[in-house]
Amino acid sequence: MELIINLLINGLATGMLIFLLAAGLTLIFGLMDVLNFAHGGLFAWGAFSGVWFYGLTDSFTIAILGAILTGIVLGFITEKLIITPVYGNHIQQILITLGFMIVLSEMLKVVFGPNQIAAKTPPLLSGSWEIGDVIIIKYRLFIILIGFLVFGIFQFILKRTKIGLIVRAGVMNKEMVQALGINIKQVFLYVFMVGAGLAALGGVLMAPYSGVIYAEMGMEFAILAFIVVVIGGMGSFPGSLLAAILVGLAGSFMAYYVPALSLAVNMMLMAIVLIFRPQGLFTAKG
Amino acid sequence: MKSKFQLNNAVLIIIVAALAIFPFVSDSRTWTILLTQIFIFSILAMSYDILLGYTGIVSFGHAMFFGLGAYATAIMLNHFEATLSIFFISILVGMVLAAVISFLVGLLTLRLKSHFFAMLTMAVSGLFLVLAEKWRTLTYGNDGFTFRAPEFFKDRMMFYILVLACLVLVYFFLRRFVESPLGKVLIAVRENEQRTKSLGFQTLHYKVIASVVAGVVASLAGSLYAVSLRFVNTSVLTMDITLDALLMTIIGGVGTLIGPIIGAGVIELAQHYLSGLAKEHPIFERWIIFFGIIYILAVIFFPRGIVGTIRHAYWKRKNKGGLAVSIKPTNRKAEAK
Numbered sequence: 222m223e224l225i226i227n228l229l230i231n232g233l234a235t236g237m238l239i240f241l242l243a244a245g246l247t248l249i250f251g252l253m254d255v256l257n258f259a260h261g262g263l264f265a266w267g268a269f270s271g272v273w274f275y276g277l278t279d280s281f282t283i284a285i286l287g288a289i290l291t292g293i294v295l296g297f298i299t300e301k302l303i304i305t306p307v308y309g310n311h312i313q314q315i316l317i318t319l320g321f322m323i324v325l326s327e328m329l330k331v332v333f334g335p336n337q338i339a340a341k342t343p344p345l346l347s348g349s350w351e352i353g354d355v356i357i358i359k360y361r362l363f364i365i366l367i368g369f370l371v372f373g374i375f376q377f378i379l380k381r382t383k384i385g386l387i388v389r390a391g392v393m394n395k396e397m398v399q400a401l402g403i404n405i406k407q408v409f410l411y412v413f414m415v416g417a418g419l420a421a422l423g424g425v426l427m428a429p430y431s432g433v434i435y436a437e438m439g440m441e442f443a444i445l446a447f448i449v450v451v452i453g454g455m456g457s458f459p460g461s462l463l464a465a466i467l468v469g470l471a472g473s474f475m476a477y478y479v480p481a482l483s484l485a486v487n488m489m490l491m492a493i494v495l496i497f498r499p500q501g502l503f504t505a506k507g
Numbered sequence: 508m509k510s511k512f513q514l515n516n517a518v519l520i521i522i523v524a525a526l527a528i529f530p531f532v533s534d535s536r537t538w539t540i541l542l543t544q545i546f547i548f549s550i551l552a553m554s555y556d557i558l559l560g561y562t563g564i565v566s567f568g569h570a571m572f573f574g575l576g577a578y579a580t581a582i583m584l585n586h587f588e589a590t591l592s593i594f595f596i597s598i599l600v601g602m603v604l605a606a607v608i609s610f611l612v613g614l615l616t617l618r619l620k621s622h623f624f625a626m627l628t629m630a631v632s633g634l635f636l637v638l639a640e641k642w643r644t645l646t647y648g649n650d651g652f653t654f655r656a657p658e659f660f661k662d663r664m665m666f667y668i669l670v671l672a673c674l675v676l677v678y679f680f681l682r683r684f685v686e687s688p689l690g691k692v693l694i695a696v697r698e699n700e701q702r703t704k705s706l707g708f709q710t711l712h713y714k715v716i717a718s719v720v721a722g723v724v725a726s727l728a729g730s731l732y733a734v735s736l737r738f739v740n741t742s743v744l745t746m747d748i749t750l751d752a753l754l755m756t757i758i759g760g761v762g763t764l765i766g767p768i769i770g771a772g773v774i775e776l777a778q779h780y781l782s783g784l785a786k787e788h789p790i791f792e793r794w795i796i797f798f799g800i801i802y803i804l805a806v807i808f809f810p811r812g813i814v815g816t817i818r819h820a821y822w823k824r825k826n827k828g829g830l831a832v833s834i835k836p837t838n839r840k841a842e843a844k
Contacts, residue, residue, distance in 0.1 A: 256622040306807050311621045315565045316757070317806045323750065324799035331793050440746065444633050447626040481641060488634050491627070492615060499619065 223355040228473050234361040234430065236469020237368025241423030242446040243453070243461040244375065245416025251392040251456020253409050254311075255304055258318040260420050261443025262325030263299075267292050267421025268434045269333050272340045281343035285425055292421025295325075296414040304413070322440070329436040337435045340428035364426050371419070372462050379458060388412060392456050448487050452494045454501025464502065523675055530664040540735075543667050545775045546674045547731045551748075552755035552767030553681055554724035559753070560761035561685050562717040563697030565621060568628030569752050571635040572609060572722040574744035576601035576729025578639065578646060581739035585654040594657050594734065601726040609722030613715040629746070636744040651740025660734060670731055674768075677724055682764055684720060693717050697762075725752075754802055760812030769813055774798075 246260050271288035275281060303321045307313040342360050349358045379385035387408055391398045399405045427442070428434050449468050453460030468487050476483040494501065530539045551573055558566050579601030580594065587593050616627045639646045646652075660666040684690055692713050695703040704710050733739045742748075751774065759770025781794035805812070811819055 250622070256626065258625075303803065312563065312565055313806055313810070315621065315625050316753070317803055319567070319750075319753075320799050320802040320806065324796060324803070327793050327796040327799060331796065444630050448630055451623065451626065485634060488630060491630065495615065495619070495623075495627075 223353075224477075226355050226357075228477055229470070230357060230361050230365070232470035232473030233368075233466060234364040234469070235472060236466040237364050238423050238427050238430065239442065239445050239449050239468060240368055240462050240465035241371065241419050241426070242442055243449040243465055244371070244458060245419040246446055247450050247453065247456055247458065247461045248388070248412055249416045250450065252388060252395075252412050253304070255308075255314055256318070257299075257304075257413075257416075258315060258443070259299060259303070259321040259325060260416075260446065261439035261441075262322045262329075263292050263295055263417045263420040263439075264424040264427070264442055265326060265329055265434070265436055265439030266295055267424025268340075268428045268438065269329055269338070269424075269436075270421070271425025272338055272428050272434060273333070275341070275343075281346070285422065288421045288425035289418045292418040292424075293414045295421075296417025297410070299417065300410050300413040322443075326436045326439055335436075337433045339433055340431075342429040346429075360429060364430060367422075367426060371422070372458075375458060384408075384411075445487065448491050450501075451491055452501060454503040457501065457503035460501060460503030523671070526671055527668060530667050536663065539663050539667050541775065541779060543663075543670050543735055545772050546670045547728050547735060548751065548755060548775060549674055549768040549771040550677050550731070551725055551728040552752050552759065552771050553677060553764055554721045554728065555752040556756045556761060556764065556767045557681065557685070557693075557717055557721040557724070559756055560763065560766075561690065561697060562693045562714060563700075564617070564714065564717075565625045566628045566718070566721075567625050567746070567749055568612070568630075568632030569721070569725055570744050570746065570748035571632040572605045572725035573729035573732070573748050573752075574635065574639065574741075575605050575608065576726030577733035577739050577743040578729075579604060579726070580730040581652070581654055581733045582645060584656065584734075585652065589655040589657050591657045591659050598727060598730045601730050602723045605722040605726035606719050609719045610715060613718040614711075617714045617718065618711050632744070632746070632749070636741060639741045639744055646739075646741070649741050651738055651742075653738045656734050656737050666735065670735070673727065673731060677727070678764060678768075681720075681724070685764070689713065689716065754798060756812075757802065757805055757810075758812055760814030760816070760818075761810075763812075763814045763818070766812050766814035773813070 242260060242264050245263075246257060249255055249257055249260075267288040270291040271284045274287035275284035278284070299321060303317055304314070307317055346360045346363050349356050351357075377385075379389060387398060387403055391405055391408060395405055398408075423442075424439075427438070431438075445468060449461055449464045452467065453462075453464030468490065471486045471490060472483055475486045526542070529542070533539075551569075554572075555566075555569050558564050558569075576598070580597040583593055583597035583600065612628070612631055616624050616631075619627065640648045642648075656666075660669075685693070692703065692708055692710075695706075695708070696710050696713060700710055729743060732743065755770035755774050756767045757770070758773055759768065760766025777798075778794070781797065785794075809816070
């Protein structure tokens with residue numbers, strides 16, 4: 222029993238980290254029709270800058286805020302410099318965002334050095350609770366809480382506020398939103414920056430979870446996030462949460478019971494979804 | 508048209524002949540090895556261009572076919588005797604495996620939109636990388652293993668000639684391929700898939716064929732690469748290989764076959780010199796950053812690549828005052844990218 226609970230918590234925590242990455246991807250795709258291959262780079266930058274801020278100030282709150290800020294600034298630069306010039310051309314977008322991904326991860330090595338960096342868990346969140354036989358690691362619970370919190374906040378913004386209304390309308394029909402006098406380009410920029418901020422938040426939360434951070438982790442997580450976005454349905458916010466949890470749980474259970482298949486299971490999930498429901502489990506319109 | 512063709516062929520023959528004599532004239536080992544490397548990557552980049560330049564699809568999983576070929580050859584040469592016949596059989600085995608896998612993956616993914624395809628090929632290729640790292644009894648994981656190359660290749664020159672011959676063969680094969688009616692359909696898919704479909708072509712079939720051809724040729728490049736190093740590890744399956752092919756194709760010129768060869772030359776030489784500069788200043792250790800920046804700039808400002816730009820200028824001058832209709836679709840690489 223305690224094993225299953227632990228695997229459940231592990232899976233949920235990993236799922237939440239993937240969700241933070243996938244949420245930005247799916248929103249950006251749904252709204253702007255841009256698949257951002259550089260998203261993993263923003264994630265890695267979030268992790269590195271977060272660890273740097275933590276080392277500087279010894280405060281995890283500041284580390285999180287600093288990482289989000291880094292993500293937002295990088296998101297601004299990416300949108301202005303990389304996405305805008307090739308807007309509307311899919312092949313160029315794919316090629317150019319991948320190129321930017323390389324630049325981002327190499328820049329990490331220039332700024333922070335090419336080696337792995339160890340990341341500490343803040344003292345308040347380290348350690349674990351024992352309830353009967355079950356050992357619950359505090360930090361993992363913290364990640365899960367943050368994940369649901371972010372989901373709640375964004376769901377509220379999307380469903381209940383005017384800006385959320387514009388974003389949802391934009392996902393459905395960009396031209397119409399523009400015809401109604403809303404500067405959709407401005408909305409694109411904001412959504413991109415917020416998505417980048419979410420990716421960076423995922424990165425900084427990831428750092429103490431895995432203990433070490435390295436430049437290539439961006440790419441590894443980006444692939445998982447892509448799988449999640451495909452399974453959940455492009456442009457669907459709740460879909461990406463559900464798919465991320467699914468992928469996280471499948472990963473953690475498989476890693477324990479059939480370790481050889483732990484990555485293959487995600488691919489199989491994706492293949493099945495693509496064969497029977499190519500648009501993903503949820504559609505953006507829903 | 509005909510006279511131009513013969514001229515082109517004559518120039519090609521002279522260049523190939525010059526390259527073939529090169530190792531006998533110069534005894535620079537570095538250059539022989541560097542040129543061998545350039546030829547191998549030319550084959551890979553040409554195969555990539557069948558997808559990117561001729562069919563207009565972006566695959567991020569090309570490394571898996573390259574790696575498949577490399578592992579097929581390395582494992583077979585390691586387990587059996589290192590003879591020439593085993594070497595050729597292993598190339599065939601790699602090609603058949605690549606054909607089967609590219610067929611299956613293509614069938615599953617090619618009907619999706621470009622984004623999804625790019626993403627999925629990346630994921631499948633990632634799966635192969637993990638597989639190779641985990642299956643240590645066969646691949647020795649990230650550490651890799653060395654193996655004996657056939658006796659015949661003890662002499663670097665023989666291998667050089669073989670690779671050059673492969674390059675020429677692949678070039679003529681692929682040229683025949685893209686100029687065949689089938690190749691014309693691929694170009695039509697690139698230009699406007701919807702319209703090709705309404706003309707009655709089952710575009711999925713054609714795209715799968717393109718991906719199988721590209722996969723098989725890439726596997727040949729991988730086999731040669733493994734023998735050239737006499738060593739293989741999981742780096743042959745990494746994204747870097749795909750990126751190299753991508754960069755070579757884009758810099759050289761998409762939608763041409765000479766372009767990727769020139770691109771491979773430029774990139775390999777630049778790589779050689781830039782990594783040599785690392786002693787001068789540590790920033791050159793991160794020379795990939797320059798490639799990333801050049802690549803981004805090339806995608807925005809230089810989408811035709813070296814060969815494409817030259818050809819475009821040539822056709823423009825030739826057709827001054829005339830109608831642009833006479834431009835062959837193969838050369839009209841302007842907006843298709």
